[in-house]
Amino acid sequence: MAVTRAQVEGVLGAVAAPGGGTLASRDLVRALAVAEGTVRFVLEADTPELSRALEPARADAEARLRALPGVDSVQILVTTHAPPQKDGVKIGRHADAGPSRPAGVDHIIAVGSGKGGVGKSTVSANLAVALARQGRRVGLLDADIYGPSIPRMMGVNRRPSSPDGKTILPLHAHGVTVMSIGFMLPEDEAVIWRGPMLMGALQQLMTQVAWGDLDVMIVDMPPGTGDIQLSLCQKTDLTGAIVVSTPQDVALLDARKALAAFRTLKTPVLGLVENMSSYICPSCGHESHLFGEGGVRREAEAAGLPFLGALPLSLEVRVAGDTGTPIAAGDGPMAEAYGTIAARLVANGFA
Numbered sequence: 001m002a003v004t005r006a007q008v009e010g011v012l013g014a015v016a017a018p019g020g021g022t023l024a025s026r027d028l029v030r031a032l033a034v035a036e037g038t039v040r041f042v043l044e045a046d047t048p049e050l051s052r053a054l055e056p057a058r059a060d061a062e063a064r065l066r067a068l069p070g071v072d073s074v075q076i077l078v079t080t081h082a083p084p085q086k087d088g089v090k091i092g093r094h095a096d097a098g099p100s101r102p103a104g105v106d107h108i109i110a111v112g113s114g115k116g117g118v119g120k121s122t123v124s125a126n127l128a129v130a131l132a133r134q135g136r137r138v139g140l141l142d143a144d145i146y147g148p149s150i151p152r153m154m155g156v157n158r159r160p161s162s163p164d165g166k167t168i169l170p171l172h173a174h175g176v177t178v179m180s181i182g183f184m185l186p187e188d189e190a191v192i193w194r195g196p197m198l199m200g201a202l203q204q205l206m207t208q209v210a211w212g213d214l215d216v217m218i219v220d221m222p223p224g225t226g227d228i229q230l231s232l233c234q235k236t237d238l239t240g241a242i243v244v245s246t247p248q249d250v251a252l253l254d255a256r257k258a259l260a261a262f263r264t265l266k267t268p269v270l271g272l273v274e275n276m277s278s279y280i281c282p283s284c285g286h287e288s289h290l291f292g293e294g295g296v297r298r299e300a301e302a303a304g305l306p307f308l309g310a311l312p313l314s315l316e317v318r319v320a321g322d323t324g325t326p327i328a329a330g331d332g333p334m335a336e337a338y339g340t341i342a343a344r345l346v347a348n349g350f351a
Contacts, residue, residue: 003070005034015061018053037072042197079200099237104213107239114254116223119275120244124220125153126328130342132175139177139217148182155324168209216351225261233265240268246276247295271306276313309341
């Protein structure tokens with residue numbers, strides 16, 4: 001018999017919260033999801049002190065929920081949502097000692113874009129595979145919490161295991177070590193989280209995963225310049241960022257915003273990639289520039305940044321991504337194009 005949301009809410013209404021009341025009556029529960037025997041939610045505290053004090057309540061809630069018939073897994077994340085300060089402290093400033101990276105990871109490259117739909121995830125997955133084929137030890141982190149597509153593109157749909165309930169064992173595909181929030185959610189389930197919950201999830205994916213020894217980690221970032229980008233650039237010791245754009249003018253407008261954001265956050269930009277640069281008709285061989293021609297190359301030159309390469313619009317790339325075998329894992333012109341970009345990163349000491 002499947003567990004219901006009402007049963008879970010009933011349990012949370014009986015778990016005592018520190019300082020009085022229950023987890024439910026104190027409105028501490030966020031993003032509650034009940035599906036396929038798995039219960040997931042976030043306990044959001046107002047202060048770090050309350051966050052620490054919530055640990056006994058978290059353990060109590062987990063034990064009670066696991067005892068419910070139909071519950072196979074319970075996942076509870078505790079985050080802190082700090083209230084506005086009145087003592088002159090700048091709101092939103094990170095109090096951490098400084099940026100860091102997971103032990104054993106030599107380089108971290110963020111792949112970003114100013115807007116969605118330019119093929120950023122496709123570039124991330126194929127670049128990771130291309131680097132692995134050149135003998136590098138590669139990790140691929142899907143940081144697009146709202147729209148994780150790396151599981152489908154890499155052909156992995158298993159749930160990661162955790163031997164101790166704290167450390168997450170990543171999955172492997174095409175010679176790449178892979179981690180995504182998408183492994184832990186049904187493919188059609190939306191993530192409806194606020195900033196602090198996003199930051200907590202990203203921190204777990206970065207620091208609680210047993211990445212092992214890697215030459216380079218590729219991070220597929222969400223589009224835009226929001227919470228994930230800010231947190232990643234400020235909390236992670238990034239080697240640098242790659243910006244992906246199509247040559248279309250409207251895409252370049254947003255790509256410039258991404259470049260400006262990385263400059264503001266003092267993150268080096270390793271170069272720009274032009275995706276969907278042209279389309280070659282498979283029947284007649286005619287080359288068309290559907291989104292304009294050479295716009296990203298000119299943008300790189302104007303900004304004094306390396307132009308890493310142009311990737312044509314290809315039906316084979318789309319099919320390969322949908323079937324879980326990145327085009328870079330095979331042979332042919334597109335695999336060679338990704339191999340060339342990977343070789344440039346290796347030659348420059350970035351991977």
